[in-house]
Amino acid sequence: MVYITTLRRLPNQLLRDKSYVSSAHPKSHINxxxxxxxxxxxxxxKRYRKLYEDNQLWNHCYWEENNTRFLKEKAEFIERQRLLRGDGSLAFSQEDLMPFYKEFLDKNYNKHISYNREWYRRQFRLLLPALAAFIASKRRSLRKSFS
Known part of the structure; x- marks a missing residue:
């Protein structure tokens, strides 16, 4: 595999030879x-590849939305804390942010549980197509070696 910074537009010829991995997306943090x-x-x-890409896109979209919401709510929490302190302090320790983290996790508990269930369902749904793809790949390799 080759690591690259963007996967937007790779020539088809490059995709025939190797798989490519991007750097982490700035919002979803998914490679x-x-x-x-x-x-x-x-x-x-092809079926396996399409299912895998669909799972990857679903996972990316979930984490992009979750992380965006997290950062927005964290900024709002910090702003509220600054107003309460009244000193305009820019420094916040991890201890200062603990109430926010707990509130965020509690508020989004059901979303995270739903995500985890769907993630497992999608991973199990990949097993048989992955096995079929593996067998097809090995068959092709055997045909090439005996040709």
Whole structure:
């Protein structure tokens, strides 16, 4: 695999040879992956790749939205604390932020539980397509070696 900073526009020729991993997205903090697409990609491999990409996009969107909401609410909390302190202090320790962290986690508990359930469901849904893709790939390799 090759690590790159962006996956937006990679030429198709590059995707035939190697899979590419981006650096962490600035909001979701997810490393996005573009899988290699062999010239003779089987239906099973394509199905697995599409399901994997769908899961990756779903995961990215969830964490991008969650992290954006977290940062917005954290900034609002800090601003409220500054007004309460009245000293305009810019420094906040981790202890000062503990009430916010607890409030955020408590408020979003059900969202996180739903995310975890959906994440596991999606991972299990990938198992059979991954096995089928693996078998198709090995079959192709065997055909090449005996040709």
């Amino acid at each position: 996005l992956i573009k899988h290699a697409i062999p010239d003779c990609e089987s239906d099973a491999e």
